[in-house]
Amino acid sequence: MNILITGGCGFVGSALIKDLLAQGHSITNIDTQWFGINLEDHRKLINIKSDIRNIEGIDFQGFEAVVHLANIANDPGVELNQNLSWEVNVLAGKKLIEQAIKNNIKKFIYASSGSVYGIKDEKDVTEDLDLVPISTYNKTKMVAERLFLSYSSQIDFYALRPATVCGLSPRMRLDVSVNLLTYQALSKGKISLFGGSQIRPNIHIKDMVNAYKHLLFNNVKPDIYNAGFENYSLREISEMIQKKTNCSIEVTNNNDPRSYRQNSDKIISTGFEKKYSVQDAINEIVEAYNKKQIIDKDIYYTVKWMKKLGLNN
Numbered sequence: 001m002n003i004l005i006t007g008g009c010g011f012v013g014s015a016l017i018k019d020l021l022a023q024g025h026s027i028t029n030i031d032t033q034w035f036g037i038n039l040e041d042h043r044k045l046i047n048i049k050s051d052i053r054n055i056e057g058i059d060f061q062g063f064e065a066v067v068h069l070a071n072i073a074n075d076p077g078v079e080l081n082q083n084l085s086w087e088v089n090v091l092a093g094k095k096l097i098e099q100a101i102k103n104n105i106k107k108f109i110y111a112s113s114g115s116v117y118g119i120k121d122e123k124d125v126t127e128d129l130d131l132v133p134i135s136t137y138n139k140t141k142m143v144a145e146r147l148f149l150s151y152s153s154q155i156d157f158y159a160l161r162p163a164t165v166c167g168l169s170p171r172m173r174l175d176v177s178v179n180l181l182t183y184q185a186l187s188k189g190k191i192s193l194f195g196g197s198q199i200r201p202n203i204h205i206k207d208m209v210n211a212y213k214h215l216l217f218n219n220v221k222p223d224i225y226n227a228g229f230e231n232y233s234l235r236e237i238s239e240m241i242q243k244k245t246n247c248s249i250e251v252t253n254n255n256d257p258r259s260y261r262q263n264s265d266k267i268i269s270t271g272f273e274k275k276y277s278v279q280d281a282i283n284e285i286v287e288a289y290n291k292k293q294i295i296d297k298d299i300y301y302t303v304k305w306m307k308k309l310g311l312n313n
C-alpha cells in the first residue's frame with residue numbers, strides 16, 4: 001500500500017514506519033523533524049521535511065491512506081504556545097483532509113487521544129460517553145475529531161483514541177508515564193509519584209503500531225475506536241517497576257487530576273488482538289538501559305526540547 005504519514009519521525013510514527021517498510025509498503029512522511037529523523041534510509045521511504053501547516057506544494061496523488069500523527073503531542077507541550085498548538089493540532093488538519101478528499105484517498109486515520117474523556121468514574125469508558133476534555137491538548141484532540149467527522153461522508157474517517165503509549169521506539173520518549181517511571185527507577189533508584197491513585201489506561205507501542213495497521217489493512221467500519229488495554233493506577237505501575245528494579249517509591253501531593261479507565265471492546269470486536277503488556281514495556285526498557293542503549297537526553301522530553309527549539313513563543 002502507498003501510505004502518507006504525518007509526524008512519522010515521532011515516538012509512534014518512527015515505530016510504525018519501520019514496521020510498514022519491513023512489510024513492503026511505500027511511505028511518504030511529512031514531519032518538521034523537531035526530534036530528529038529517527039528513520040533509516042529506505043528505497044520505499046520519502047521523507048519530506050515540512051510543517052503540516054504548509055502542505056500546498058506537496059503532491060497528494062497516488063496515496064491509498066493517510067495516517068495523521070503530527071501534533072503537539074502532550075498537555076504541557078500544547079500549553080507552551082497555544083496558538084501554535086491550535087494551528088497544528090486542528091487547523092492544519094482541515095487542509096490535510098481536504099487534500100486527501102480532493103485526491104480520492106480512501107482512508108484517513110487520525111491519532112486522537114483517550115485523554116478526551118477527562119475525569120471519569122465509570123468502570124468502562126466506552127466511545128459513546130461524553131467527552132469532558134480538561135487540558136487544551138485534550139480540547140484540540142476533541143475539536144479535531146469533530147472537524148474530521150464533518151468530512152466523513154466524503155472519506156473513510158477513523159479516529160483512534162489511544163491510551164498512553166509505553167515501550168521502546170527509534171524516537172524515544174521518556175515523558176510518557178511507564179517510560180518515565182521506569183527510567184526514574186533505573187537512573188535514581190527511586191520513583192517520585194504525584195498522588196499515584198489516578199487510573200490511566202496504557203498501550204504497548206507494538207500494539208499501537210498494530211492498531212494503526214489493523215485500520216489500514218482490514219475492512220473495519222470507519223468510526224471512533226478506543227485503544228487502551230491495561231488500566232492501572234500510577235501506584236500499581238510503580239509497584240510493577242519496583243518488583244523489577246528494587247527501587248523505592250516516594251509519594252507526594254497530587255497535581256494532576258486526570259483519571260479514567262478505557263474500555264476497548266469495540267476495536268477488539270473488529271478483530272484486533274492485543275499482544276503486548278505494560279510489563280513487556282518495563283522489561284524492554286530495563287534491558288535497553290542495562291545495555292546502555294538509553295541514556296538521558298533532553299530530546300527524549302517533548303517540552304524541554306520544544307523550549308530548546310524556541311517553539312514556546
Ligand SMILES: NC(=O)c1ccc[n+]([C@@H]2O[C@H](COP(=O)([O-])OP(=O)(O)OC[C@H]3O[C@@H](n4cnc5c(N)ncnc54)[C@H](O)[C@@H]3O)[C@@H](O)[C@H]2O)c1
Nearest residue numbers: 007009010011012031032034051052070071073111164165
Ligand atoms: N504517545 C502517546 O502516549 C500518545 C497517546 C495518545 C495519542 N497520541 C497521539 O499520537 C500522535 C503521535 O504521538 P507521539 O508520541 O509519536 O508524539 P511525538 O511528539 O513523538 O511525534 C510527533 C511528531 O510530529 C512532528 N510534528 C509536530 N508538529 C508538526 C507539524 N506542524 N508539522 C509536521 N510535523 C510535526 C514532530 O516533529 C514529531 O516527529 C500525536 O498526535 C499524539 O497526540 C500519542
